[in-house]
Amino acid sequence: MRSFLATFCKDLLVLWRDRAGLAVLFLMPLALVIVVSLVQNNIMQLTGDSATRMILVDQDKGLVGQGLIRYLSERDEINLEIGTDAEAARSAVAAGDYQCGLIIPSRTSEQLVIRLQQQTEAEWSDSPKVSDGNTDLPVEIVFDGTIQGLLRFAMTTTIRYALFGLETIQREHITMQMVFAELNMPKEQAILRETVPDPLLVVTEGAAAGQPLRPNSVQQNVPAWSLFGMFFIAVPLAGALIRERQEGTLKRLICAPAPAWQVLVGKTLAYSLIGLLQFGLMILVGRYLLPHLGTPVFDVGDQPLAVFVLALAASLAATGFGMLLGVLVRSYDQASMAGAVAIVIAAALGGIMVPVFAMPGPLQTLSRISPLNWGLDGFYELFVRGGGLGDISSNLVALLAFFGVTLLAAISIFSFRSRYGQ
Amino acid sequence: MAEQALIQVENLRFSYPGREVPAVDNLSLQVTARDFFGLLGPNGAGKTTTISILCSLLKPAAGEVIIDGFDALRNKTHLRRLIGLVPQEIALYSSLNVIENLKYFGRLYGLSGSELKLRIPHCLELVGLQDRVSQPVATFSGGMKRRANLAVGVLHNPRILFLDEPTVGIDAQSRNLILENLKKLNADGMTMVYTSHYMEEVAQLCNRLQIIDRGEAIAEGAPQGLLGEHSDCPDLEALFLKLTGRQLRD
Numbered sequence: 001m002r003s004f005l006a007t008f009c010k011d012l013l014v015l016w017r018d019r020a021g022l023a024v025l026f027l028m029p030l031a032l033v034i035v036v037s038l039v040q041n042n043i044m045q046l047t048g049d050s051a052t053r054m055i056l057v058d059q060d061k062g063l064v065g066q067g068l069i070r071y072l073s074e075r076d077e078i079n080l081e082i083g084t085d086a087e088a089a090r091s092a093v094a095a096g097d098y099q100c101g102l103i104i105p106s107r108t109s110e111q112l113v114i115r116l117q118q119q120t121e122a123e124w125s126d127s128p129k130v131s132d133g134n135t136d137l138p139v140e141i142v143f144d145g146t147i148q149g150l151l152r153f154a155m156t157t158t159i160r161y162a163l164f165g166l167e168t169i170q171r172e173h174i175t176m177q178m179v180f181a182e183l184n185m186p187k188e189q190a191i192l193r194e195t196v197p198d199p200l201l202v203v204t205e206g207a208a209a210g211q212p213l214r215p216n217s218v219q220q221n222v223p224a225w226s227l228f229g230m231f232f233i234a235v236p237l238a239g240a241l242i243r244e245r246q247e248g249t250l251k252r253l254i255c256a257p258a259p260a261w262q263v264l265v266g267k268t269l270a271y272s273l274i275g276l277l278q279f280g281l282m283i284l285v286g287r288y289l290l291p292h293l294g295t296p297v298f299d300v301g302d303q304p305l306a307v308f309v310l311a312l313a314a315s316l317a318a319t320g321f322g323m324l325l326g327v328l329v330r331s332y333d334q335a336s337m338a339g340a341v342a343i344v345i346a347a348a349l350g351g352i353m354v355p356v357f358a359m360p361g362p363l364q365t366l367s368r369i370s371p372l373n374w375g376l377d378g379f380y381e382l383f384v385r386g387g388g389l390g391d392i393s394s395n396l397v398a399l400l401a402f403f404g405v406t407l408l409a410a411i412s413i414f415s416f417r418s419r420y421g422q
Numbered sequence: 423m424a425e426q427a428l429i430q431v432e433n434l435r436f437s438y439p440g441r442e443v444p445a446v447d448n449l450s451l452q453v454t455a456r457d458f459f460g461l462l463g464p465n466g467a468g469k470t471t472t473i474s475i476l477c478s479l480l481k482p483a484a485g486e487v488i489i490d491g492f493d494a495l496r497n498k499t500h501l502r503r504l505i506g507l508v509p510q511e512i513a514l515y516s517s518l519n520v521i522e523n524l525k526y527f528g529r530l531y532g533l534s535g536s537e538l539k540l541r542i543p544h545c546l547e548l549v550g551l552q553d554r555v556s557q558p559v560a561t562f563s564g565g566m567k568r569r570a571n572l573a574v575g576v577l578h579n580p581r582i583l584f585l586d587e588p589t590v591g592i593d594a595q596s597r598n599l600i601l602e603n604l605k606k607l608n609a610d611g612m613t614m615v616y617t618s619h620y621m622e623e624v625a626q627l628c629n630r631l632q633i634i635d636r637g638e639a640i641a642e643g644a645p646q647g648l649l650g651e652h653s654d655c656p657d658l659e660a661l662f663l664k665l666t667g668r669q670l671r672d
Contacts, residue, residue, distance in 0.1 A: 002529050002532075002534055003529060003530050005529075006525075006526050006529035006530060007526075007530075010515070010518070010522070010526045013517075013518060013522065014515055014517055014518065017517035017518070017558070018517065246511075247511055247512065247513060247514070247516070248509045248510070248511030248512065248513030249513045249514065249515060251474075251477075251479055251507060251509050251511075251513055252507060252509070252513045252527060252530075252574065253530065254478070254479055255477050255478065255479065255502055255505065255506075255507045256502060256527065256530035256531055257499055257502040257503045257530075257531065257532060258529075258530040258531070258532075263530070418479065418480075419480065419481045420438075420439055420480070420481070
């Protein structure tokens with residue numbers, strides 16, 4: 001074990017002295033996690049994942065305006081502010097200060113009552129119904145240009161529902177007044193509801209397969225970009241192998257009587273430890289730094305052992321890839337180029353940049369061959385779906401198999417080449 | 423009765439893939455214990471390839487290598503316990519200092535504890551680097567790097583030391599120190615197998631030598647004996663040029 005420990009410590013020391021390499025390994029995923037989480041958090045806000053800021057200008061001052069204010073104020077998904085000037089409200093929305101604005105024109109309530117009375121009377125009379133040709137009473141909704149279609153649809157539907165409720169209340173009231181008149185009762189006794197009644201038929205959002213969690217921006221980005229950074233360990237590892245080959249230290253390693261497996265395991269674990277440290281740092285960033293920048297807190301769930309095992313497996317897979325890369329390429333430039341391109345492609349296929357479900361069909365199939373996808377899917381299982389060690393067993397097997405295959409390939413190619421002086 | 427060979431090489435043959443001419447072709451040599459054996463030849467003659475085979479870095483296509491009585495091609499671990507290597511390259515981790523390099527390679531060679539603690543200052547003193555221990559190797563001069571390279575090679579006090587051009591490209595003072603130390607180590611019992619292009623070094627150090635060209639042995643014996651066989655050659659360099667020709671080898 002002496003050679004294993006010596007190699008483990010030596011490689012950590014060599015890495016520690018390579019400050020530029022360390023900066024790339026730790027600062028790159030750090031920057032990516034922070035920037036992408038913040039960007040995606042903003043996109044989620046724009047697409048309705050958090051409360052929408054709305055300004056309402058009530059020029060009506062009647063039952064429609066007051067009813068809408070009451071209804072919208074009670075909605076958790078809307079942060080309502082009351083404005084006084086319609087033009088100022090439109091400008092504020094256009095400037096992005098509010099995501100949407102609602103302007104209720106003056107006399108809307110008065111016009112509504114008149115139209116409803118005309119409609120109700122026409123329905124109750126024997127004479128044929130005649131349209132006055134001007135039945136629409138518009139309530140204006142305006143959106144910030146950056147708001148996505150789904151949020152527009154959701155907000156418009158919410159306002160339509162509220163208006164329909166208010167209209168129904170008023171129609172009910174007018175109908176009751178007419179019924180009371182028919183029964184020779186004082187129509188003033190007819191009750192006018194003050195709020196839109198709660199519906200009896202409601203839609204509730206359940207959880208798929210009983211799991212209560214939904215991914216937020218940090219739950220998506222912390223594991224995704226951590227994996228991306230962890231796989232970048234392949235580049236300095238390949239570089240270290242190339243340097244050992246070019247500088248002749250490899251000759252000394254081979255000529256030493258130490259068991260080769262101890263040297264190999266020492267090197268593998270040193271680089272895997274760096275991968276784990278990267279992952280740990282990203283978790284700390286998601287948990288303690290990102291919330292200060294306005295994102296949700298990263299929740300590691302209640303399966304820390306499973307998280308550790310999966311991170312270790314991903315780190316080993318990255319190390320195996322680095323070993324193979326270091327054996328295949330001939331120079332550090334080749335390692336940097338080929339390694340970076342391979343990792344970016346694997347990341348793109350693996351759903352790091354764009355979710356797999358948003359990819360075209362053939363690419364979704366291809367994504368299954370990306371080790372980053374195996375890792376990311378495992379982390380989603382733990383962080384989003386609330387799974388445990390048993391639920392990520394296939395991910396673990398795939399990552400460890402990748403590690404084994406790449407390591408064996410690296411050893412075989414290296415042995416063949418070095419034996420015959422290639 | 424002739425002294426038994428410590429290194430016995432018979433009919434060694436090795437070809438690099440894609441090359442028609444073998445790098446080592448039917449090469450045989452003998453090195454007895456305590457020899458300072460010089461392996462000379464122009465560029466591409468097969469010196470480094472031969473040393474690489476003897477150190478178990480390359481596998482020959484044919485031939486036999488017996489070292490200390492055992493088959494060195496089959497018993498690599500046994501072989502590696504006997505040998506030390508000072509390669510042509512500065513085979514050190516340049517971001518580590520010389521003590522960190524010595525500690526690492528010492529542990530790979532099975533040294534530890536008090537033995538390692540004793541050997542490190544001894545080797546540093548041997549190569550005159552005892553005052554530069556905290557400096558990363560990358561900041562060393564060429565001569566200091568060569569001396570550090572030698573220190574790592576002899577750290578575990580091997581029975582046989584393979585030296586592949588250990589003094590190339592360094593100043594006279596460093597070269598002198600290295601040569602003096604090599605003589606001392608040889609006098610203490612370490613067998614040396616040494617390649618160099620510096621004929622005056624060879625004349626100064628080696629008690630036996632072999633000149634090879636295009637992978638084949640073309641002359642072998644004690645330097646004085648070889649010069650005696652070629653009375654028209656006043657020194658080793660003239661002999662070397664006579665045997666290998668004056669055409670350039672790139």
